[in-house]
Amino acid sequence: MKSRILNTITLFSLMLIILPGCNNKPLLTEMETSRLIVVLKGTYESNSPKSWNMPAVDSVDLVDDSVDDSNVTVGSVDTLPSLFMMDIAEIKLVDSGGKQHDFSNLRQTLTIPLDENPFFNGTGIILESDDVPSGNYIFAYIYVRKMLLSNSTKYTPVSTGWYGETSFDIFAEQVVPGFNFNQFQVNSYHDTLKLEGSFLNRVFPVAVPIVSNPISSLLHFDNENPYTVLELRLNVKNFIKKFEYGSYDANGVYSYIHYYGFSDWLNDVQSDETTIGGNILTVGRAFVPGLTGSISGTCTANRHIIAIPAGEAITNYTAPADQRKNNPCNFPRPPAGYYGPFIEQALDYYLKYEKFKSDWNLIVDPNSDGSNADSTCLNFTTYQASWDTYAQGVDTSNTGFKIPVLATYSTGGTYLIENVPAGTYDLYMTGADTTYGKLFEDGAFTTGPVTVTVSIGLTTSQNL
Amino acid sequence: MKKSYIYIISIVLMLVLSANAYAYKNRKDYFNKPQIGGWFGPITPLGNISELVKTNLGGGIFARINTPYRYLKVGLDASYQQFKSDGVNELQFVPVFGSVIFQLPVDFAVRFQLKAGAGAGYLFAKPDRYGQWDPVFTGGIEVSFPAGRLVNIGLRIDYIYIYEGYISGSKFGGHILNTGVMLYFNI
Numbered sequence: 001m002k003s004r005i006l007n008t009i010t011l012f013s014l015m016l017i018i019l020p021g022c023n024n025k026p027l028l029t030e031m032e033t034s035r036l037i038v039v040l041k042g043t044y045e046s047n048s049p050k051s052w053n054m055p056a057v058d059s060v061d062l063v064d065d066s067v068d069d070s071n072v073t074v075g076s077v078d079t080l081p082s083l084f085m086m087d088i089a090e091i092k093l094v095d096s097g098g099k100q101h102d103f104s105n106l107r108q109t110l111t112i113p114l115d116e117n118p119f120f121n122g123t124g125i126i127l128e129s130d131d132v133p134s135g136n137y138i139f140a141y142i143y144v145r146k147m148l149l150s151n152s153t154k155y156t157p158v159s160t161g162w163y164g165e166t167s168f169d170i171f172a173e174q175v176v177p178g179f180n181f182n183q184f185q186v187n188s189y190h191d192t193l194k195l196e197g198s199f200l201n202r203v204f205p206v207a208v209p210i211v212s213n214p215i216s217s218l219l220h221f222d223n224e225n226p227y228t229v230l231e232l233r234l235n236v237k238n239f240i241k242k243f244e245y246g247s248y249d250a251n252g253v254y255s256y257i258h259y260y261g262f263s264d265w266l267n268d269v270q271s272d273e274t275t276i277g278g279n280i281l282t283v284g285r286a287f288v289p290g291l292t293g294s295i296s297g298t299c300t301a302n303r304h305i306i307a308i309p310a311g312e313a314i315t316n317y318t319a320p321a322d323q324r325k326n327n328p329c330n331f332p333r334p335p336a337g338y339y340g341p342f343i344e345q346a347l348d349y350y351l352k353y354e355k356f357k358s359d360w361n362l363i364v365d366p367n368s369d370g371s372n373a374d375s376t377c378l379n380f381t382t383y384q385a386s387w388d389t390y391a392q393g394v395d396t397s398n399t400g401f402k403i404p405v406l407a408t409y410s411t412g413g414t415y416l417i418e419n420v421p422a423g424t425y426d427l428y429m430t431g432a433d434t435t436y437g438k439l440f441e442d443g444a445f446t447t448g449p450v451t452v453t454v455s456i457g458l459t460t461s462q463n464l
Numbered sequence: 465m466k467k468s469y470i471y472i473i474s475i476v477l478m479l480v481l482s483a484n485a486y487a488y489k490n491r492k493d494y495f496n497k498p499q500i501g502g503w504f505g506p507i508t509p510l511g512n513i514s515e516l517v518k519t520n521l522g523g524g525i526f527a528r529i530n531t532p533y534r535y536l537k538v539g540l541d542a543s544y545q546q547f548k549s550d551g552v553n554e555l556q557f558v559p560v561f562g563s564v565i566f567q568l569p570v571d572f573a574v575r576f577q578l579k580a581g582a583g584a585g586y587l588f589a590k591p592d593r594y595g596q597w598d599p600v601f602t603g604g605i606e607v608s609f610p611a612g613r614l615v616n617i618g619l620r621i622d623y624i625y626i627y628e629g630y631i632s633g634s635k636f637g638g639h640i641l642n643t644g645v646m647l648y649f650n651i
Binding site: 027043 | 484513514515516550551552553587589590591593594596597598626629631632633634635636637638
């Protein structure tokens with residue numbers, strides 16, 4: 001009896017060799033093959049971006065209006081930034097069910113010169129990644145440890161004026177001349193007004209929405225397709241400004257660092273603020289190479305042309321000017337408390353506190369006549385409403401301000417939008433060239449909507 | 465071509481197995497009885513897949529029965545092997561195979577055995593989340609110390625080859641080395 005059972009079992013094991021069937025995939029080769037390609041670009045445009053036109057180092061277009069304490073002109077040793085450095089801890093994808101998938105848990109450090117290299121010329125750089133299970137994905141989370149722009153300068157007050165020297169920071173375990181402005185991008189000013197602001201972290205991770213309108217832009221990853229490209233864009237090119245950061249050094253001397261960061265066109269940064277968050281503007285899209293078309297035609301030179309899903313409001317891609325300055329409840333913030341062993345810190349705090357009270361009173365009592373009848377911000381209800389309106393205006397997820405999935409710049413008299421997934425789009429063109437450090441205010445797109453339909457493998461021709 | 469070899473081997477073994485599984489000549493030679501046991505030890509990917517996944521620990525069970533020829537046994541092995549990596553790759557491998565075990569006919573206190581076999585293995589890969597059965601071929605060496613009437617302790621080294629060459633688009637197969645200690649019982 002026992003022997004018969006053992007006989008049968010051994011026979012069965014030999015039969016197993018015949019079992020592996022006909023519909024097998026080369027599983028080990030598939031493990032090695034990466035079918036999802038992640039491309040990172042630093043431009044507003046999806047292809048053919050505008051060239052660099054960074055202005056002079058002390059020009060008013062480059063220096064933010066929040067630089068008012070150490071706005072050195074005589075004796076300035078500032079130089080333009082030359083390198084953009086980014087330290088990425090990992091990248092995750094979020095599927096339509098909300099589950100996060102590890103697919104690139106490799107630390108990657110990028111050092112990119114500010115010239116026409118692939119990161120800034122519309123080609124993009126490929127980030128290392130593995131694959132994900134087949135499915136739909138709606139967000140890419142990029143966990144950014146550091147972001148630096150080189151050539152930051154430290155100014156110390158000396159008897160003869162400001163003394164400037166290069167300021168250093170650490171990137172990829174090396175000492176580099178630059179400043180890690182990522183530490184200040186964790187929150188925007190508006191986040192700090194909210195109770196949950198201390199739980200918000202805008203950089204770890206940076207949430208890049210993968211646009212799903214038209215549905216063919218969604219990351220529908222299917223490992224039956226030979227390749228799928230996931231394009232993630234950060235708006236860096238022509239969007240860098242100079243800010244200042246004051247702090248006490250080890251000797252109790254209050255010095256300033258001039259550092260470079262992303263332009264505060266959307267979330268304005270005001271004097272003495274280190275909350276520069278909310279200005280990392282991103283968009284993601286996916287396409288399968290070979291299953292796309294393109295749009296081309298003639299147009300005015302030096303204009304931006306964008307293609308948005310047909311029927312969507314153009315106001316989702318523009319923002320009103322000076323949203324924070326026009327906010328009637330834009331109260332100043334009290335100065336941070338003083339810590340440390342130096343008497344100068346305590347004295348500075350009390351001076352700043354007096355200034356804060358004076359500025360605060362100017363909003364409540366603009367005529368200084370003891371009456372708040374002409375105040376622009378009378379009560380907490382108005383305060384809440386005006387900041388809620390501001391929040392909606394700078395919201396990058398829905399109707400505030402978004403970067404369009406497809407955009408290009410017409411250097412000559414023609415334009416070309418490449419790698420367009422099939423669908424129907426509205427084309428818009430700006431009425432004037434962009435100013436450095438700014439994007440599109442309401443009314444900037446004067447031509448359009450011009451509706452086009454794109455088919456796979458064909459170039460749709462449309463003159464603007 | 466390969467399938468015909470498989471059929472020939474299967475038929476030969478089927479004839480061999482028609483004999484009584486309990487045939488052994490020498491009463492005091494407890495080692496030459498049917499055996500059942502398990503093994504545990506490091507499992508190592510070799511070759512192309514060593515760049516995708518890393519060494520781990522694995523284990524398995526096996527059973528073997530006698531044949532009319534004293535130094536030849538026929539066995540059945542199954543094990544669970546999970547290979548992880550620093551990244552997101554993971555490979556779960558469950559081989560189930562039969563084998564022929566030949567004991568070297570030398571009279572030492574330790575027994576040397578050579579093993580060759582074939583069967584199938586279930587592979588499940590992450591992050592692709594895809595699983596399938598693939599044919600496997602194996603060969604190995606065992607050194608055993610009979611420690612009495614019931615218990616044997618041994619060391620084994622097995623090489624397993626996962627064959628995917630018959631699938632179009634496959635560039636390489638899998639090479640895996642299993643090493644470990646065994647504990648098995650004469651039944």
